[in-house]
Amino acid sequence: MARKKTVETAALFAEPEGLKPLAERMRPRTLDEIVGQTRLLETGKPLRRAIENGKLHSMILWGPPGCGKTTLALLLAQYAEAEFKAISAVLSGLPDVRAALADAESVFGQGRRTVLFVDEVHRFNKVQQDAFLPHIERGVIILVGATTENPSFELNSALLSRCRVHVLESLTNDQIVEALKRALAEPERGLGEMNLQVQEDSLALIARAADGDVRRALTLLEIASELADEGRIDEGTLTQVLADRTRRFDKGGEQFYDQISALHKSVRSSDPDAALYWLTRMLDGGVDPAYLARRLTRMAIEDIGLADPRALSLALEAWNTWERLGSPEGELAFAELAIYLAIAAKSNAAYAAFNAARAEVRANGTREVPMHLRNAPTRLMKGLGYGKGYQYDPDVEDGVALDQQCLPDGLTQTEFYQPVDRGLELKIGEKLKALRAARRDARHREGQE
Known part of the structure; x- marks a missing residue:
């Protein structure tokens, strides 16, 4: 049984219904009317018990669009007999935050708390987020932040430590169909007075097009009702309404x-x-x-x-x-x-080899280029031994100077690249294994000499 509404939430629900879109008119007024979110709000669940007993905590509601974050915030204020104040992080700056907190302080002085709902809370910067902290700690506000983004990435640790994160889920098609049927049947807030004829398949099509967003589904239904011919929402009507639908995708979140x-x-x-x-x-x-x-x-x-x-x-x-x-x-x-x-055959051997070589360079800094590999464009450099002893591989037997050192001193035994036994690297590995063995033998013979 819902507790009595506060002045502000009652005023919100009392706005002229005819001026509101269907999705707003059908906003649940009790926890029992909420479609979906049974993991959090089913009878006996901790969050539901806390709401019904008016024992609330500051929280972050994390979930996709149209899953009920705003509705839940409104009901929190209603059940707790608290004032309700809403701001949007998209439209509000620090002065707006301070004004909302000042109002909450005034209400707190009268013995009541304020549910401060912050939509898109992840868009506030650190300074704006920090402004809520002392008011949460003193109990002046119950902060309810709504976000579609991962709070652990977007909110600072100080704010997260003072709030519980509740994950809301996208609604299933069946749950959305249930909400659509309720809207079609309800005469006062919904479309019941229109006596619309809609097939079950058509409702399912709207639900799929809504892609988990019940608000979007109700909007599509409302548009379809306005286009309905003689009270029937048929295939032609839905073709017009759903022509430009897109799936949920945030292009960066x-x-x-x-x-x-x-x-x-x-x-x-x-x-x-x-x-x-x-x-x-x-x-x-x-x-x-x-x-x-x-x-x-x-x-x-x-x-x-x-x-x-x-x-x-x-x-x-x-x-x-x-x-x-x-x-x-x-x-x-x-x-x-x-x-x-x-x-295709898979191998990250080259990637791993590059990372290993990069780690070596970063760990040990500049190693000297062996003298025989250095460039010697001037007489002075040649006189200093630059390029002396270099073997031009095409001129040696089999085209490879096996005894020629190419890595810097201290790394001559290093093997960064380890090919896998798949695809072309199977052949590369066989060739490389033979080359490395021949180089070791050549270095061994040179050492003995």
């Missing part, structure tokens, strides 16, 4: 990096179907194709390397194809490349 990570790891795991799926997801979401080209080329170098040197050539050709053809024709080249990279 955590979802973006999760998807490119999934693509890279699918290629590395030699799963062409998964690689093609994640590539398509990113293209569908509006990723910059040039960024995708860079990452696919990196995969060809890092994960395939010399096991199949053709991968790098194909990556550059796909990149060039996209630059010549653009989208969508050029995207097929990326699809072919992703499939090829996934099924």
Whole structure:
């Protein structure tokens, strides 16, 4: 049973319903009306018990758009009989934060607390985030921050230490359909008075198009209701409404990096179907194709390397194809490349060798170039011994001066590159093994002499 609303939240719910969009009118007014989030809000769960008992804590609500973060913040204030104040980190600066905190102090002096809802809290900088700390500690505010980004990356540790992070999940298609049916049936807040005729398949189609966002689904339903012919939302109506739908993709946030990570790891795991799926997801979401080209080329170098040197050539050709053809024709080249990279033999031996050589250079600084390898363009340098004793490999037997030292002193026994027994590197490894053995024998003979 909900406690009585505070003045501000009651005023919010009391605004003229006809002026609000459907998604706002259908905003849940009790915990029981919330669709989804059963992991957090099912009867008996710790967060639900805390809300119902009015024993609240400052929290960060982390989840995708349209999963109920704002609704939950409103209900927190309602159940706790607290004032509700909302600011957006996109539109507000430090003066707005200070004004909201001053209002909260005034309310606190009257014996009440304020639920301060900060939408897109990750957009506040460190100074703005720090402004909340003393007010949280004193209990003046219950901070409820909403974010679509990973709090551990976007929020400072001081604020995180004073808040609990609750992860909200994207709604399933079935849960969204449930919300749509409620909106169609409700006469006062919803579309019940219109007596719309909608097939179950049509609701499922709207739910899929909403991609986990119940607010988006309700908006699509409202648009469809306005276009409905004689009270029927048919296939033609939905074709108009859903023509330009896009899937959830943030082009730079955590979802973006999760998807490119999934693509890279699918290629590395030699799963062409998964690689093609994640590539398509990113293209569908509006990723910059040039960024995708860079990452696919990196995969060809890092994960395939010399096991199949053709991968790098194909990556550059796909990149060039996209630059010549653009989208969508050029995207097929990326699809072919992703499939090829996934099924190609894998080796990170060259990548590991480069990292090992770089670590050696950084750890031990400048080692002298052996005298016989140095350039000697002047008579003085030749007189100092530069280039003396250098063997020109094409002139020696078998074309390799096996006893010639090329690494600096102190590194002559070092072997950075260790080819794997896959793809072309299997042959490279056999050749390199023979060369290294011959060099060791030559150095041994030279030492004996």
